[in-house]
Amino acid sequence: MKKTFVVAVLSVLFVFVVSSAFAAPKKSSGSGRAHKNVGCGLGTLLWQNNADDSILSQSLQATTNGTSGNQTFGITTGTSDCDQPSNFAKNDRLNEFVVANMDNLAKDIAKGNGETLATFAELMQIPTEKRAEFYQNLQTNFAKVFSSEHVVLASVVDNAAAVAPKN
Amino acid sequence: MFTKVYGASRPVYLFFAFLLLLSFVSPSRAVFAEDSAYREDLVKRAKEMRLFEDRYWDVLLHYKRSGSGKKSLITDPRFFLSPSGKKDPGAELDATIRGFFSEENKDEEPPRCRFIARYTWLKEKLGIDETRLPATACTKFNEALASVNPKSAVLIFPAAHLNSPASMFGHTLIRINGDFQSDLLSHAVSYAAITDDSNGFLYAFKGLFGLYKGYYSILPYYEKVKEYNDMERRDIWEYPLNLSEAETRKMLLHIWELKEIYSDYYFFDENCSYELLFLIEAARPSVDMTGPLRDRMRFWVIPPDTIRVVREDGLIEKVKYRPSQAMRVQMIASLMEDEDQKIVLAIVKKAVPPQAVPGMSISNERKARILDLATELLQYKYARRELEKDDYLKQFLAVLNVRSTLGTQANDLQSIPQPSQPEEGHRSGRMVLGTGYTTLGKSLFTEVGWRAAFHDVLDPDAGYIEGGQIDFFSLRGRYYFQENTLRLQSFRIVDIVSLSPRDMFFKPISWKVNTGFDRELFRDGQEHLIYRVNPGGGFAYQNRILGLYYGMVETDLNLSGGLKDDFALGFGASAGIIKKITDSWKIHLSARSIYYEAGDVHQSMKASLTQNFRISTNNSVSLSLWREKTFYEYQSEAMLGWNYYF
Numbered sequence: 001m002k003k004t005f006v007v008a009v010l011s012v013l014f015v016f017v018v019s020s021a022f023a024a025p026k027k028s029s030g031s032g033r034a035h036k037n038v039g040c041g042l043g044t045l046l047w048q049n050n051a052d053d054s055i056l057s058q059s060l061q062a063t064t065n066g067t068s069g070n071q072t073f074g075i076t077t078g079t080s081d082c083d084q085p086s087n088f089a090k091n092d093r094l095n096e097f098v099v100a101n102m103d104n105l106a107k108d109i110a111k112g113n114g115e116t117l118a119t120f121a122e123l124m125q126i127p128t129e130k131r132a133e134f135y136q137n138l139q140t141n142f143a144k145v146f147s148s149e150h151v152v153l154a155s156v157v158d159n160a161a162a163v164a165p166k167n
Numbered sequence: 168m169f170t171k172v173y174g175a176s177r178p179v180y181l182f183f184a185f186l187l188l189l190s191f192v193s194p195s196r197a198v199f200a201e202d203s204a205y206r207e208d209l210v211k212r213a214k215e216m217r218l219f220e221d222r223y224w225d226v227l228l229h230y231k232r233s234g235s236g237k238k239s240l241i242t243d244p245r246f247f248l249s250p251s252g253k254k255d256p257g258a259e260l261d262a263t264i265r266g267f268f269s270e271e272n273k274d275e276e277p278p279r280c281r282f283i284a285r286y287t288w289l290k291e292k293l294g295i296d297e298t299r300l301p302a303t304a305c306t307k308f309n310e311a312l313a314s315v316n317p318k319s320a321v322l323i324f325p326a327a328h329l330n331s332p333a334s335m336f337g338h339t340l341i342r343i344n345g346d347f348q349s350d351l352l353s354h355a356v357s358y359a360a361i362t363d364d365s366n367g368f369l370y371a372f373k374g375l376f377g378l379y380k381g382y383y384s385i386l387p388y389y390e391k392v393k394e395y396n397d398m399e400r401r402d403i404w405e406y407p408l409n410l411s412e413a414e415t416r417k418m419l420l421h422i423w424e425l426k427e428i429y430s431d432y433y434f435f436d437e438n439c440s441y442e443l444l445f446l447i448e449a450a451r452p453s454v455d456m457t458g459p460l461r462d463r464m465r466f467w468v469i470p471p472d473t474i475r476v477v478r479e480d481g482l483i484e485k486v487k488y489r490p491s492q493a494m495r496v497q498m499i500a501s502l503m504e505d506e507d508q509k510i511v512l513a514i515v516k517k518a519v520p521p522q523a524v525p526g527m528s529i530s531n532e533r534k535a536r537i538l539d540l541a542t543e544l545l546q547y548k549y550a551r552r553e554l555e556k557d558d559y560l561k562q563f564l565a566v567l568n569v570r571s572t573l574g575t576q577a578n579d580l581q582s583i584p585q586p587s588q589p590e591e592g593h594r595s596g597r598m599v600l601g602t603g604y605t606t607l608g609k610s611l612f613t614e615v616g617w618r619a620a621f622h623d624v625l626d627p628d629a630g631y632i633e634g635g636q637i638d639f640f641s642l643r644g645r646y647y648f649q650e651n652t653l654r655l656q657s658f659r660i661v662d663i664v665s666l667s668p669r670d671m672f673f674k675p676i677s678w679k680v681n682t683g684f685d686r687e688l689f690r691d692g693q694e695h696l697i698y699r700v701n702p703g704g705g706f707a708y709q710n711r712i713l714g715l716y717y718g719m720v721e722t723d724l725n726l727s728g729g730l731k732d733d734f735a736l737g738f739g740a741s742a743g744i745i746k747k748i749t750d751s752w753k754i755h756l757s758a759r760s761i762y763y764e765a766g767d768v769h770q771s772m773k774a775s776l777t778q779n780f781r782i783s784t785n786n787s788v789s790l791s792l793w794r795e796k797t798f799y800e801y802q803s804e805a806m807l808g809w810n811y812y813f
Binding site for chain 1: 559
């Protein structure tokens, strides 16, 4: 009886301290891959270390600020696997921004305001005085711009361009 | 773009291969006698001007005093043009000037482009006639410069997240703003250790002893915002630096020099926060932050401390707060009725379709807020892998579709007061001088305590997260008047507590772990030194009247030669309440009971009441009272202490 107790308590201790305290960040995650292109549509989020699942490893990680992989001087996220929008095919920065922020962009368009939406408008070169109109058009046409959950870069940008105020 | 790491398609490679081929067939120009005379003349003049002793040369090469000479903190040999450059500023200066006349590429660029900050500075100091150097367009650098387009700089601090007090140690970054109005389109520069190790012991060990390579990186700021705000649930503080455009440009020149260059990463001192200060010094060499931080006889550098240093040097005037997704959820929820919050949960759990919201008999404002909060929660859950992608996408779009019919609502999140700024809190070191009385031996005592870092649950909360504690190297010594003896009372190597309240939307686990030497009562009725490992986990809740209250189950392992079988292993529980009575008065009432069933079998029960009164940012007074029963022996103690944070 006593032995079982010892084993149980020791295992709890062991599991907690060793696996939790010194479990390293998972190899396959980490910000190193955060800017890798993983798709052109919604939900293309890249997994970080799940902040709560290995609590103490998080502590150590935070202190070392370890990143795995090759997060160096990659400024771009890359859109080469995506179909390019017809109107803005050459605007790399716009395309990269949309691919990397599509969920937040959808959220802001539905709300009619927000930083991601403002950034999008700036990259679309919508004059400041026409932005309110642009935001409203986008909100009204939300269902057209984000026509399905499989929507991709090209159609989002092209559909948004279609409702942009005329100069 | 600096380098397009990913996604270069085949024709691009072919193009570069072609260029490479061209560079081989084009005849390399010989260095003429005239050039070499000019070159040696510059080397001589630089020596006469003693530029190798110049402050800016130290900054650009990261030279620090080392013994009688100097040594660069950068390890990568590619950073130096002279083989002895790491330790010899003079030789490095000579080699650098000679390098400007070389057409040999260093990392795909001629040295004058690769080390553009050194070149720019020396050109100005020595009046170098560029027409007498081999011609180069510095194409790569100029592309990067055009892409980043440096105008101003911002110091970025992603603060701690709720359930990981240690992330307070966190990270600092520098953001370089260009011409864009949107901050998201600026670039973030950070310094981090690169690792693929999955063994945690190795990871901690290597981090402590500088066995990882640290690299500078530059990424679009929106990537960093997503990383910290959306995925790691960390609030971001942004401190615009009052650097001019010319100064910011100098910073970028130096960042370019550090591209793909490594240094040994030490997570206590030569870490992200310390290394980034070099960038600020490269922009404005008149401030010296890396020197004082290094000279202050401490072996650690903590991000909030670096923000304090930068602020003391007069570079910071303003601050901007960017709440994390988790914080946004809490902020939006704080503006809502309970019943509306329940609808949000029902939508997220698919019990109520979002399409039902417009038909509810509540104001449009409330409807919009319900859907806004549902959106944030869905994103949050997806980021934490609590939702599958397909489910998330369907729900997310359905909610947004309905939301888009409800018009624009005023952004009232700005009216919610933001938390106190991290650098406004107490400094992270602590000294305690106290006096007290113990019933054990009926003696008065004086206690002296020293803690390396960082914050405990009773320290004043400003700038920190309530309920979060992380103490590193906390040492307490006592002098007992009755027995006329001096004793080590405790030495906690690490002592972490994370009390993260559960609410309708978040269900975090609270936890604690501490290890180190403590004094415990033995069956002889005396206190003896033990080594302890004490982890625990449980739940915490926040109540407007009670404050933060918690309960945990824990195990406790005590090791000591004085115990039967040299150890005692127990299992038990603890509970407590932490209440802020006023802004500067905090109390912590707690009780803990452990049944040691293995080794030296016994029981231990403790109850304590501790209080902290904040006097100023870096001074506080604490009063603690506790009573315990261990091995049928009773002990009570009272102590009054003065805490000074350094």
